[in-house]
Amino acid sequence: MHSPTQLQEIIENAIPKIVYPAHPADLYEPIRYIMSLGGKRIRPVMVLMATELFTDEINKALDVALAIETFHNFTLVHDDIMDNAPLRRGKQTVHEKWGSNNAILSGDVMMVESNKHLSKVDVNVLKPVLDTFNATAQGVCEGQQLDMEFEQRSDVSIAEYIEMIRLKTAVLLGGAMKLGAIVGGASMADAELLYNFGENLGVAFQLQDDILDVYGNPEKFGKQVGGDIMANKKTFLHLTTLALAPLDEAAPLTSTALAQAEKVSQVTQLYNKYGVKELATTEMDKYLDKAHQALNALAVAEEKKTQFRELVQQIMERDR
Amino acid sequence: MHSPTQLQEIIENAIPKIVYPAHPADLYEPIRYIMSLGGKRIRPVMVLMATELFTDEINKALDVALAIETFHNFTLVHDDIMDNAPLRRGKQTVHEKWGSNNAILSGDVMMVESNKHLSKVDVNVLKPVLDTFNATAQGVCEGQQLDMEFEQRSDVSIAEYIEMIRLKTAVLLGGAMKLGAIVGGASMADAELLYNFGENLGVAFQLQDDILDVYGNPEKFGKQVGGDIMANKKTFLHLTTLALAPLDEAAPLTSTALAQAEKVSQVTQLYNKYGVKELATTEMDKYLDKAHQALNALAVAEEKKTQFRELVQQIMERDR
Incomplete structure (x- = not known):
């Protein structure tokens, strides 16, 4: 192997x-x-x-x-x-x-x-x-379309956001897994379980990306910390805060008047106040659990699954 | 049928x-x-x-x-x-x-x-x-790429032009024919003959389009007569004239100073002088002949080919 x-x-x-x-x-x-x-x-x-x-x-x-x-x-x-x-x-x-x-x-x-x-x-x-x-x-095409449309909309729901990242990012990981399984001669049931594994891992990965954008180690995270905040990107954290905070308090989220560093600071404080990092982590863990459940149900020897569990750890421990 | x-x-x-x-x-x-x-x-x-x-x-x-x-x-x-x-x-x-x-x-x-x-x-x-x-x-993608590149080049040869229209237009007609043949259960030999039929018909069709742009009946031709001339399009007529006429005489072909109607008139005179309509027709007939040869070689009953010959006539008699 x-x-x-x-x-x-x-x-x-x-x-x-x-x-x-x-x-x-x-x-x-x-x-x-x-x-x-x-x-x-x-x-x-x-x-x-x-x-x-x-x-x-x-x-x-x-x-x-x-x-x-x-x-x-x-x-x-x-x-x-x-x-x-x-x-x-x-x-x-x-x-x-x-x-x-x-x-x-x-x-x-x-x-x-x-x-x-x-x-x-x-x-x-x-x-x-x-x-x-x-x-x-x-x-993947549908996901990209939704992502573009969300930039123009102010009423994106959290469920819509999850559906967008599922399509734009997660479906391809699921598809990769399923294709590999089919070519390997897996049963359709196992191929579907691997699809579910990949797709749920993909959603978890994207949610982690949202978290790391704000709370990641600047030296390890590949992108600029706070990049999503500066771009008014409708991430899970952003949308959850919009849903929880009173309208006036949420103003920094979409402000274009604030200096970049000040905006990142104010939005991060808002995220802290409403505990959206924890909410995002809970959501991420939900998808990670689903990924693991799919893996557990797979009809292959346990030792073969070890590598997959290690992969999940590797991917998900980027730099928390 | x-x-x-x-x-x-x-x-x-x-x-x-x-x-x-x-x-x-x-x-x-x-x-x-x-x-x-x-x-x-x-x-x-x-x-x-x-x-x-x-x-x-x-x-x-x-x-x-x-x-x-x-x-x-x-x-x-x-x-x-x-x-x-x-x-x-x-x-x-x-x-x-x-x-x-x-x-x-x-x-x-x-x-x-x-x-x-x-x-x-x-x-x-x-x-x-x-x-x-x-x-x-x-x-088809390669043909579109060549077509775009030709707009920027002043040294396109007639052979390159034929290759471009083959890719951009004719390959798809050949492919359509071959695909239909394969699905119908044709031998690979017959499928290839139909490919050749479609591809050669496609090149002939595009050459005819070049001719009709200048010499077509304005009431029947779907596009504006002289459109290629006004756009400095490197058609078979344009490139052949460039190859035959002295440089100074060929100037109207690429002129941007002439009024549109005057340009169409001057270029058409130039085309007439060098007989490029006839040269284009000869080239077109060469491809039509190849199309008919492929059709003749096809291992199907003669009466089934009649419809194809009628199709060629229909397509090629647009409005000459």
Whole structure:
């Protein structure tokens, strides 16, 4: 059995070996660029981990892992256009480097490349693989749409927010797990349990991200602490405070008059007063529990589950 | 056997019955909108025509036909963003109506919807259907990339131009034909012949479009006569004239100083002088011949080919 780190290496080694056509160079160069920017390769690793629960032949799942990583990077390219983001992983975004039109089109062809990877799986699992991938891809698009819409709305409910992060982030982790399971020869029941594991872990992960944005260790958290507050981002903490605090008291949350540091300070005090860190942690633990329940119900040997539990710990202990 | 008109009706009836999720409304409404704008549905009709060469059960191919039409409309949505086009079929483009970000994302989900349609074909043809579709989709993206790049270049060769229109326009007609053939149970040899038929017809069609832009009957041609000339579009006529005329004589081709009507008049005179209409017609006929050769070689009864020959005539006799 491979460790997550070993699986990550397998992915890192496989990515530069993907062959794209040489021409038109400006269509394919952005794909090589974004795919080489790194990241933890968590999604393709999850595919391979799920496969390895059921078979030693993880090579069977490599194409699906690459499909998922390519799809994920495609969403980054298009999301960065929509968000007008200058940087991705500390480097220029594709649309900054090649222009928006080129970025749209390179993204489009990445979707095709994902489907090309997918089509290489054993034909006896091709149909369920496609169905799972398409449902996943559709969910991710819906999540991005909701995220964009929420920026324009002032009445987003906490339930709507959870649904948005489920679609935008968690569905892809669930999908990765389920795809790996299917390719590994899992029963549909086990594949669904792994989907639930991944999806619930994904929601927990995003909620933790909301918490760390405010309460994270600035030296360990990858982003600027307070970034969500400064951007008026409707996180779980933000929406919960809006629901609990009287309207006048909640004013700093959406204020554009306050200096950035002062705003972060006032909003953090408000969060402290209403105990929303604890409420968010309770919500996060609820999803972590669901993830563990799905894992417990899985019909594989206990020792094989250990690695998954360690993965959860690793992911969730980022820097609390 | 159904006539092209009957097949078009089948498509027109099937499109409003496609079920998209209700939410998020702004993600799916643009899909219903663009898919309802009409057009001749030539690509899905070609899918069904190809299928009917080999089986009476054209319903087997309906999902593939809808996949092709959805994909085609997806390319229109994204191309219109890139081209900054205000109108499509006389109506507001999707990005004009919903904004560019929304249009990018609705386009993305249309690609997923295409793949969902595709995944419904008989599992025994699923793999070749996917391979054909993915190769087609990739070619179309490459063609759009080349088309964008050509706008910035002054050294486009005629061979490069033919390759661009092959990718951007013709590959999809070839792909539609081949997909229909595969679903109908054709041999791979016949499927390839139908691909060649569709692709060569596509190149001929685009060359005809270049000719009609200058020499078409203004009352019958769907677009403004002289539109390509006014836009300095590097068509076959434009590039051939550049290759034949001395540099100073060719100046009107790229002039931005001339009034529109004067420019159209001067460039048309130049085209007449160098006989590029005839050269374009000869080139077009070369591709038409290739299309007919592919059709002749096809291992199906002669009477079944008649409809294809009529289709070619219909398409190619738009208004010469």
